[in-house]
Amino acid sequence: MAKIKNSEEDELTIALAELAFQKEEKEKLVAELIIVREELAFQKEEQGKRAEELGIANIELVFEDDEKGKRAAELIIANKELVFQNEEKEKRAAELGIANKELIFQNDEKEKRAAELSIANKELAFQNEEKEKRAAELIIANSELAFQNEEKEKRAAELIIANKELLAFTYVSSHDLQEPLRKIQTFVSIILENENDNLSDNGKYNFQRMQLAAGRMQQLIDDLLAFSRITTTELKFEKTDINTIIEEVKAELKDTILEKHATIEAIELCPANIIAFQFRQLMYNLISNALKFSNPDIPLHILIKSRIVKGSKLNNKKLSPDKEYCHITIKDNGIGFEPHFSERIFEVFQKLHNKEVYGGTGIGLAIVKKIVENHNGIIIATGELQKGATFDIYFPAN
Amino acid sequence: MSSKQVNILLADDDIDDRLFFDKALKEIPITTQLTTVHDGEQLMNYLSENSENLPDILFLDLSMPRKTGFECLSEIKHNKKLQALFVVMFSTSYSRDIIYEQSMIDILSKIGAQDYIRKPGDFEQLKKIIHNVLIRVTEERQLNAQGENV
Numbered sequence: 001m002a003k004i005k006n007s008e009e010d011e012l013t014i015a016l017a018e019l020a021f022q023k024e025e026k027e028k029l030v031a032e033l034i035i036v037r038e039e040l041a042f043q044k045e046e047q048g049k050r051a052e053e054l055g056i057a058n059i060e061l062v063f064e065d066d067e068k069g070k071r072a073a074e075l076i077i078a079n080k081e082l083v084f085q086n087e088e089k090e091k092r093a094a095e096l097g098i099a100n101k102e103l104i105f106q107n108d109e110k111e112k113r114a115a116e117l118s119i120a121n122k123e124l125a126f127q128n129e130e131k132e133k134r135a136a137e138l139i140i141a142n143s144e145l146a147f148q149n150e151e152k153e154k155r156a157a158e159l160i161i162a163n164k165e166l167l168a169f170t171y172v173s174s175h176d177l178q179e180p181l182r183k184i185q186t187f188v189s190i191i192l193e194n195e196n197d198n199l200s201d202n203g204k205y206n207f208q209r210m211q212l213a214a215g216r217m218q219q220l221i222d223d224l225l226a227f228s229r230i231t232t233t234e235l236k237f238e239k240t241d242i243n244t245i246i247e248e249v250k251a252e253l254k255d256t257i258l259e260k261h262a263t264i265e266a267i268e269l270c271p272a273n274i275i276a277f278q279f280r281q282l283m284y285n286l287i288s289n290a291l292k293f294s295n296p297d298i299p300l301h302i303l304i305k306s307r308i309v310k311g312s313k314l315n316n317k318k319l320s321p322d323k324e325y326c327h328i329t330i331k332d333n334g335i336g337f338e339p340h341f342s343e344r345i346f347e348v349f350q351k352l353h354n355k356e357v358y359g360g361t362g363i364g365l366a367i368v369k370k371i372v373e374n375h376n377g378i379i380i381a382t383g384e385l386q387k388g389a390t391f392d393i394y395f396p397a398n
Numbered sequence: 399m400s401s402k403q404v405n406i407l408l409a410d411d412d413i414d415d416r417l418f419f420d421k422a423l424k425e426i427p428i429t430t431q432l433t434t435v436h437d438g439e440q441l442m443n444y445l446s447e448n449s450e451n452l453p454d455i456l457f458l459d460l461s462m463p464r465k466t467g468f469e470c471l472s473e474i475k476h477n478k479k480l481q482a483l484f485v486v487m488f489s490t491s492y493s494r495d496i497i498y499e500q501s502m503i504d505i506l507s508k509i510g511a512q513d514y515i516r517k518p519g520d521f522e523q524l525k526k527i528i529h530n531v532l533i534r535v536t537e538e539r540q541l542n543a544q545g546e547n548v
Contacts (some may be wrong), residue, residue, distance in 0.1 A: 175461070179490045183414050185519030190421070193521060218519065 123373040175222050181221070185214045218358070223363035227348070230278060230370045240276045242269040242283075242328070246304060249283045256291050262300035269306045272326045273398060274375060282371040285364045286391055290332040292358055303331045304311065308397050316394070318378050324397040325377075331390040336383040345381060403429045404532055407453040409441040409470065410434070411462045414487065414519065419457070422525045428532050438465020442473060449479045455535050457515075460489035468509075475510035484530055484538075485512040 101302075188211050192204065199207070242350035246266045250257065257264065264287065272279075287302060294300035306328045319325060337345065337352055344350050348366040351358075365381075372379040377395025402518070412415050416434055423430050434455065435441045445452070450531065456474075460467035467487060474480045487506050503514045513531060518524050 175490060179412070182490060182517060182519045186414075186418055186521050186524070189519070190418075214519070299420040 037332075118126060120158050144300075167228070170225060174225045175223050178218065181218055185211060185218075188214070216361075219359070220361045220363075223361045223367070226281065227367050229369065230281070230367055230374065235275050235278075235374055237273050237275055239271055240274050240279065241271050242274075242279070242306065245276070245280050245283050246287075248280060249287055252284065253288060253291065256288070258293055260294050260300050262291060262294065262302065264302045264304065267303070267305040269304065269328070270308060270326060270397075272306075272395075274395075278371045282368050282393075285368045288328045289364055290334055290389070291332070292360065293336075293389070294332070294334045298333055301333050303329070305329050305397055314394060316378065319394060325394045326397045328393045329390060330393075331388065333388040336385050336387045336389050337381075338381065338385050342381045342383065346379070403431055404455065405453040406432045406433070406455050406457065406532075407444070408432060408434045409436075409438070409456070410455045410468070411436050412459070415459070415490075418433065418521065418524060419528070422521070422528050425430045425473070425525055426529045426532065428529070428536070430532070436442060437468045438467070445474065445480055445483075449503040452480070452483055454539065455484045455486060455531070457486050457488045458511075460487055465480075466508075471506065471511055472511050474486045478523055481510065484535055486515055487509070488515050488517065490517050503526050533537075 022064075163213060188207050190206055191199075192211075196204070242313060243266060246264070246269065250264055256262075290302045291300065309325050309327050310317040310321070311323045311325055314325065314327075342351055345352065346365050346369040349362040349363075350366075351360065351362040369379055372393055372395060375395040380392045381389060382392070385388035408416065408419055410419070420432060420434075423432055433444075435444050441456075450529070458467045458470060462470075467489070471485060471487065472482055474485060501515070506514055513534075515531070516525050518527065
């Protein structure tokens with residue numbers, strides 16, 4: 001039991017100590033409170049000051065705020081502007097990007113072209129060289145041609161001279177041949193007339209044979225001359241009425257036509273582009289040929305007709321199918337000839353009959369053929385013995 | 399004045415042709431007086447010497463030495479004293495080709511020839527041809543004389 005008592009006493013001392021302590025604490029707190037109060041008053045004062053300052057600052061701030069608002073609005077506008085400008089710039093940038101790509105592409109192309117051009121240039125340079133070579137070759141060839149031309153002209157000139165000489169020779173020789181011949185004929189005719197009583201029958205006969213031979217020689221000279229003239233004279237084509245030519249020839253052969261009781265029928269002869277004097281000779285020769293080889297038992301009838309016909313319808317290799325031809329037919333009912341002679345009769349000096357029966361030199365139809373050839377045409381003879389002869393002439397109508 | 403006599407001048411270089419001509423004239427029933435010259439120069443000399451007394455007719459051969467019949471004809475027809483002369487061209491023909499001959503006749507008549515004769519090979523024909531020409535000349539002379547008288 002002691003202990004408890006002790007404890008109680010202890011507790012009391014502790015509590016008393018405690019109380020003392022708390023008292024002390026309270027006094028400390030009060031002191032502190034006073035300080036705090038003072039501190040608070042000060043702070044209040046300070047707060048007032050601060051509030052004042054804040055009011056000013058506030059006004060200041062409001063003003064600043066206004067300004068800031070203005071600026072903000074401006075900034076917004078400026079911003080929008082910037083946004084717009086930015087957008088524009090982006091667009092431009094995009095466009096520039098595209099343009100750039102395009103330029104790059106074009107550049108590439110240009111480079112390609114440049115490469116191609118350089119190749120082409122080389123090619124051209126090569127071709128130029130070739131051309132120069134060719135030109136050089138051409139110059140050589142040209143001079144060669146010029147030389148050949150000169151030679152040809154020389155030959156042509158020589159030919160013209162030779163032709164003229166030949167022509168002159170033909171004329172002179174025919175003239176010179178004819179003169180003595182004519183004299184022989186004249187002397188014979190004088191003898192036959194004046195010395196008729198003094199000549200024996202045989203002598204007369206011989207002189208007559210002599211006269212005939214001289215006459216044939218004269219015919220030969222005349223025909224040869226005509227033949228050479230057909231070959232050598234200038235060819236002048238002109239539109240000519242063939243009917244007129246026939247009329248002239250008929251007038252010329254009037255006596256023989258009467259003698260042979262011949263009728264010459266000319267139907268629808270078209271005008272033609274011909275060498276008039278040669279064509280007249282042609283008609284003369286063909287008609288006299290028909291008169292000469294007439295059938296003594298039948299009155300001679302000569303039919304002459306013409307037509308214009310396309311070459312394609314004539315079926316002849318020597319005629320051009322595209323050209324138009326004047327086709328003249330001379331048909332008679334005379335003694336004709338064997339068909340296999342149809343080519344030979346046109347050859348010079350070719351005769352089918354003895355000259356005692358049918359005179360002539362065998363040049364007449366050769367002249368006819370030559371004239372047709374001069375007209376760029378062909379002549380075809382068809383005949384049958386005792387059934388007449390037909391001569392078909394084709395020459396270009398224009 | 400012997401009005402019936404025909405004065406003939408023949409220009410021909412060929413002796414045989416002159417003989418034929420002379421012979422033919424003698425057998426023609428017309429009185430003629432023949433003078434002959436042998437080439438073109440002789441002819442022109444003769445004509446200029448006798449320009450007051452020209453022949454009635456000149457037979458002029460085409461081909462003669464020194465001066466051809468062509469040249470003579472041209473000179474005659476360009477000379478006022480001679481151009482009235484009746485000229486008959488006389489020729490051994492170059493050819494009996496009618497067309498060629500016709501063109502020659504055309505040229506000759508253009509120059510002024512009155513006629514053209516091709517020398518034939520038959521003497522009778524020669525006489526006939528010369529005779530015909532002489533008849534023509536005498537007739538023309540008579541006509542002219544009548545004209546002068548009227």
